[in-house]
Amino acid sequence: MNRHWKTLLVAAVVLTSLHATVVAAQDTTSTVTGQVVDPGDAAIVGAQIDLRTSNGAKVLRTTSDSQGRFMLRGLSGGRYVLDVLHDGFQETKQTLVLSGNVMEATRVQMPVSTLTQSVTVSASPALATETPVSQSQAEVSREDFKNSPAITVADIVSMMPGVTFVPGNGPRDVAISVRGSSTRQTYGVRNIKVFEDGFPVTQPDGLARTDLTDPHAYSSVDVVRGPSSALYGNYATGGAINFHTRSGSEIKGLEVGADFGSFNYFNDYATYGAGDDRYQLSVFLSNVRADQATVNNQFNTVTANILASFAATPHDRMTFKFINNDLDTNLSIRLSRAQYQLNPYQLGCQTYSVAFATNGCASVSVYVNGYNGTRQSLGAAEAGLNRHDRRTIVGARYEHDLTEKTTWQTQFVWDNRDANQPTSSSAYRGTLPSFNVMSDLLRHGSTLGRSSTTVVGGFFNYENINSTSANLMPGGNATIGGATQTVQGSHLNSGFHARQEMSLGERWTLVAGLGGEYTKLSALANNFSYPVGGTPTISPVTANRPFFNVAPEVGVQFRPDNAWRLHARVGTGYGTPQATQLFTTPQGAFGNNTTLKTQRNIGIDTGADWALSSTLQLSGTFFYEWFRNEQVTQSPGVNLQSFTFNAPASAHRGVEASLDWHPLPQRLTGLRLRTAYTYDNQIYTDYTEQLTTGSVTNTFARSNNRIPGVQPHFLDGRVIYDQSTGSLRGLGGYVEATWRDQYFLDNANLLTAPGYTLLNLSLHYDPPVGHGFTSRLRFFFDLQNLANKTYVGSAGNITDSLNTSGQQNGASVLANSTGSIYAGTPRASYGGVRVRF
Incomplete structure (x- = not known):
């Protein structure tokens, strides 16, 4: 540190x-x-x-x-x-x-x-990947989170309808979901494409991680909801997220801040910015570290984020992006429901003892010699479970105005992910370099006499896969034994997209798009086994899978008057398997799973945004999506690997709503009420699951069962007040309530993760201009989880099991299935100060 x-x-x-x-x-x-x-x-x-x-x-x-x-x-x-x-x-x-x-x-x-003015197709956004017309979307600005600790990205997306999140495997690793897109796994961001300042930070295999995301660096976040592969390509079955850092002119100088709080939390950060009409430069650096409430979760993360742009001529612009994140964190073991109820924060579980089971402590079982034979149980700290990952992204974009109305944009991104993850009885190490090339023509003009925006472009991205998995063994500090699997291969995506937004008269805007993509997975997995008293064996599994997918979309936007915006859309999405998913069997062992299929979905959205006045804004959306071969990930236990399977057919349907209201604009101008609500009902419509124990096998129909891991109800509300006049100008805060419903953890819908309600308090003081050096300061204090409630912060799906008679085990047995639950943070307080120079 x-x-x-x-x-x-x-x-x-x-x-x-x-x-x-x-x-x-x-x-x-x-x-x-x-x-x-x-x-x-x-x-x-x-x-x-x-x-x-x-x-x-x-x-x-x-x-x-x-x-x-x-x-x-x-x-x-x-x-x-x-x-x-x-x-x-x-x-x-x-x-x-x-x-x-x-x-x-x-x-x-x-x-x-007027009606005509309200439907004119705007020349913004400048990038093809941002805020498409007629699609359900939401935005948060820096004003919503600048006066808070903003520890993870979850703190800045909580007020977005349709967006949910759970903690992943690390301090800032948050599994962000749009309409439940990432809820079937417990780490990273999948099934949505993630961009930062227009540069993709999702690698070609579809994985993005928020470890590299320090919220202090950002000015706003946009979320696009619904199947979006027509514009964004592979792995956009849920939509897209666009993060925007602050421009140099917005910062204009040096800002230094320090946040501190419970569990030895510290975040020291600095931001520098400069710019004028020819160039913009912003540099962000931070070092965050803490112990955390759960044993063996100490971490230290260093982040650098740079954005630079300049106009070479009035028609030529260059933008450069650099991100580097170095994560060093210990990692606890995910718990069974029974262990969570006994000892949610794993107190006293550093070193294995015979009292582990009684005390609700989790452990891993490793081979004493690292290869075979006798096993020994170890606690997480004793085994040295951790993650040490480094992510480096370098990007460049060139924009040239071919004409007054047509711009050519081309960008290149190099993205390298180094992973060192001894997180269970098996350790994963890999280097995954990739590059991404995109080129688009954007035209803002007219088509058939109608105002329109047209985007046509192509892309090519490639990832080199090199990884090794190995047994852990006693000795501490994640001592490595024999290799269990190596994977070498590549993941390639190449395709095109075309989109047009056209104004049809005074009230209507029509949108149509089409995307096509070729994907090629080529990989070789060598699986190692070490029979006791026998000769080690190597079992190779080859995957050579080509895919071609097409995604159309059509949408319409209608403005009956200046207060209403109505929108409807039919969109499609697809997500091919990833190479690593092809080499883990449903038994949680390394092997052959190469029959995994591409998941596809088609969805309809219909919604309305109503701005009754500048003091009241309402938004609501209904969605229904049909999936084919949906990819669902489950854990068979803490000493085994999570695996992925296809559910032949499923349906996702729900409602998203938000409210932004100033109830007393004349008497209490600073009073504001905000809410965001999501109802997400996801069910299997065609799926029969086969379970095996010993020599007994049985099948069970899962149709109409809820898909595990999906929270059906999510509600976040804030009562906000900011003093805008008088001697207390700049003083403000909010009280926040978050409610999450219970949700199932298994396909049979027998075991649930309990729901909960959390209360938070946030206060800040942002002195107004004219108070000398004090005006350069900003203070905040947060008290989170006021009631000190113990709750399930994150829960991975578990696999159902059979008893000796071939019948499903009940909830009492499933409650002992390990590898699922992390407890959420108990009551915690955070404070901070920032100063501008």
């Missing part, structure tokens, strides 16, 4: 020196403050405010707060255009001329849009 801390300290000193140099070379800067209001002078909340140079280059982006106010700091002299957008209002622009050290105040009054 000292090494990581010294590295961060040196980096912060360098950034401070760089900032001092830049400041010394600059003239004084200006600040723009303002308020966005409607024709009746009521504050407009959540307006998007872009500050652009006179040639149209974006310098800063922010959103109006609960009083419609905004602030743009650190601006050099010159002519700027303030561009303000909000649903139901006309786009409004103001010209600003800044010179010297001034504070410019402005007031933006947005006229209500």
